[in-house]
Amino acid sequence: MLLIDVVRVSEAVTRTSARLGKVGHLAELLGRVGPDEAEIAIAYLSGELPQRQVGVGWRTLQDIPPPRLAATATLAQVDGLLSRIKAVSGQGSQAARKGLVTELFAGLTSQEQAFLTRLLSGELRQGALDGVMIEAVAKASGAPSADVRRALTLRGWLPAVGAAALSGGIDALRAFRLEVGRPVAPMLAGSAANVAAALEKAAQARSHAAAQQSEDGASGVVALEWKLDGIRVQAHRSGEDVRVFTRTLDDITNQVPELVEAVLGLSESDLVLDGEVIALQPDGRPYPFQVTASRVASKLDVARLRERTPLSVFFFDALRAGGEDLLDLPYSARQEALARTVPPGLLTPRLVTGDVAKAEAFFAEVVRAGHEGLVVKTLTSPYAAGRRGAGWIKVKPRHTLDLVVLAAEWGHGRREGKLSNLHLGARDPEGGFVMLGKTFKGLTDELLAWQTERFLEIADGPTDGWTVTLRPELVVEIAFDGVQRSPRYPGGMALRFARVIRYRPDKRVDEADTVDTVRSLMV
DNA sequence: TTCCGACAGTGGGGTCGCAAT
DNA sequence: ATTGCGACCCCACTATCGGAA
Numbered sequence: 001m002l003l004i005d006v007v008r009v010s011e012a013v014t015r016t017s018a019r020l021g022k023v024g025h026l027a028e029l030l031g032r033v034g035p036d037e038a039e040i041a042i043a044y045l046s047g048e049l050p051q052r053q054v055g056v057g058w059r060t061l062q063d064i065p066p067p068r069l070a071a072t073a074t075l076a077q078v079d080g081l082l083s084r085i086k087a088v089s090g091q092g093s094q095a096a097r098k099g100l101v102t103e104l105f106a107g108l109t110s111q112e113q114a115f116l117t118r119l120l121s122g123e124l125r126q127g128a129l130d131g132v133m134i135e136a137v138a139k140a141s142g143a144p145s146a147d148v149r150r151a152l153t154l155r156g157w158l159p160a161v162g163a164a165a166l167s168g169g170i171d172a173l174r175a176f177r178l179e180v181g182r183p184v185a186p187m188l189a190g191s192a193a194n195v196a197a198a199l200e201k202a203a204q205a206r207s208h209a210a211a212q213q214s215e216d217g218a219s220g221v222v223a224l225e226w227k228l229d230g231i232r233v234q235a236h237r238s239g240e241d242v243r244v245f246t247r248t249l250d251d252i253t254n255q256v257p258e259l260v261e262a263v264l265g266l267s268e269s270d271l272v273l274d275g276e277v278i279a280l281q282p283d284g285r286p287y288p289f290q291v292t293a294s295r296v297a298s299k300l301d302v303a304r305l306r307e308r309t310p311l312s313v314f315f316f317d318a319l320r321a322g323g324e325d326l327l328d329l330p331y332s333a334r335q336e337a338l339a340r341t342v343p344p345g346l347l348t349p350r351l352v353t354g355d356v357a358k359a360e361a362f363f364a365e366v367v368r369a370g371h372e373g374l375v376v377k378t379l380t381s382p383y384a385a386g387r388r389g390a391g392w393i394k395v396k397p398r399h400t401l402d403l404v405v406l407a408a409e410w411g412h413g414r415r416e417g418k419l420s421n422l423h424l425g426a427r428d429p430e431g432g433f434v435m436l437g438k439t440f441k442g443l444t445d446e447l448l449a450w451q452t453e454r455f456l457e458i459a460d461g462p463t464d465g466w467t468v469t470l471r472p473e474l475v476v477e478i479a480f481d482g483v484q485r486s487p488r489y490p491g492g493m494a495l496r497f498a499r500v501i502r503y504r505p506d507k508r509v510d511e512a513d514t515v516d517t518v519r520s521l522m523v
Numbered sequence: 524t525t526c527c528g529a530c531a532g533t534g535g536g537g538t539c540g541c542a543a544t
Numbered sequence: 545a546t547t548g549c550g551a552c553c554c555c556a557c558t559a560t561c562g563g564a565a
Contacts, residue, residue: 019530093542094541094542094543123532125531125532126531127530127531127532128530128531129530129531129532130530131529131530131531132530132531190528289537290536290537290538293537293538293539294537294538294539296538297537297538297539297540298538298539298540299539299540300539300540411533411534412532412533412534413532413533413534414532414533415532415533415534420533420534421533421534421535437535437536438534438535438536439534439535440533440534440535441533441534441535443533484536484537485537486536486537487537488536488537489536494535494536494537495535495536496535496536496537497535497536498535498536499535
């Protein structure tokens with residue numbers, strides 16, 4: 001199949017707003033792709049590469065050769081070149097890599113170049129990723145989408161699952177099994193504003209499932225687990241071989257020897273466990289997230305690093321233990337298996353209750369201990385990967401500040417033509433403002449339109465084409481998760497996960513929060 | 524007919540490892 | 545030694561579609 005066939009379908013998908021229409025376009029192409037190129041087509045049309053990453057980013061793509069006129073490149077040819085680029089990127093020479101990238105793009109029309117540029121920079125923006133592609137694979141293969149989704153959970157990689165479905169149908173999908181040593185797609189959590197709302201949400205999720213089973217369904221009892229601010233890990237053990245994977249299924253086994261040893265210390269040797277690694281201080285309180293992230297990301301001299309910054313692991317789920325796959329069992333049964341397998345010191349602290357007051361006290365306790373918050377889990381939910389919402393709901397405390405908008409950046413995509421990304425500053429009592437970071441979150445279309453107009457009225461000073469500097473006149477209420485050390489901003493600190501709550505026209509700039517207030521919040 | 528769950532999009536800060544400067 | 549780049553940790557929020565209620 002030619003690349004241009006895929007590009008044309010991608011463009012049709014982009015033009016179609018209805019999801020069923022997108023699915024139709026994708027399924028039509030999947031119906032005519034050959035078995036040896038199915039994986040490539042599925043990957044490209046869901047915004048991924050068979051190689052996962054090849055070492056080419058936005059900067060490299062700034063400088064590509066002129067296009068040719070005839071579209072003759074096949075999927076296999078493009079895929080082959082990308083594999084060579086990945087191989088070269090893995091072992092040095094920028095020049096060799098650059099040469100191959102040039103060779104690749106020189107063989108493409110401008111239409112194909114535009115597609116591949118977006119694909120490689122991770123910005124396909126056609127309105128279809130895994131979720132839509134799952135439906136397309138189902139439609140093209142004749143298998144129910146639930147089977148596609150299930151296979152994706154177990155295999156963790158949709159192009160492989162889709163190719164199997166197209167060639168082997170429903171039987172091929174049902175042949176996927178949990179395989180120790182190969183990561184599964186991790187279950188994700190939705191969120192709620194507070195503990196009461198999380199319990200409410202869990203109750204609703206439960207009442208859906210309650211039809212078939214349940215005393216639990218009626219009781220309102222849920223599990224509350226500490227949410228640790230570390231790195232999500234999936235640990236596999238087969239005999240004496242342990243592998244550790246991240247949320248995106250990357251292998252970090254060599255970076256976390258403490259975890260490997262902890263798993264080898266368990267009496268069972270056929271295991272898949274889900275948990276969190278985190279760096280704790282000698283008194284048991286957590287280090288800032290940056291410390292854990294730095295430790296886990298470091299690959300060099302891990303032996304020395306672990307002396308200075310040891311990692312702890314806390315498990316909260318078991319997908320395989322006692323010789324059985326547990327994904328389809330209810331949470332409560334998986335917990336029992338986990339408790340039989342893992343000693344108490346390696347378990348995430350949890351409380352099972354239906355009492356809101358007790359839940360709120362538990363929340364206060366975990367926050368006092370310096371941790372991130374709680375995850376509320378229904379006792380009946382199976383391990384459903386990739387889908388946020390239903391079974392697990394996270395709750396975190398929320399801080400707010402009244403800050404001043406110092407500048408704004410023009411948006412992209414659906415925010416084209418709107419001033420979108422705000423530069424946020426705290427008031428310096430000595431005079432002026434100190435920038436603490438940016439945010440684009442929390443803005444409705446209406447607010448985007450309003451602020452674009454308003455900002456242009458108070459635009460002042462230098463503009464580089466991206467950023468519009470403003471007279472500091474507008475106060476905005478910002479929510480955030482915490483203040484972290486920053487090497488980037490002049491005050492040496494930045495807000496984590498900042499988002500807009502509302503503008504504060506009732507507040508003058510000289511009533512905005514000060515850098516001293518912000519500094520007092522830094523951990 | 525209305526409601527709501529799932530998805531995609533729009534970007535944020537920090538860190539590491541490596542190659543080029 | 546420093547800088548730029550790519551990759552990947554953590555992530556919040558809104559708009560939209562389409563099936564559920």
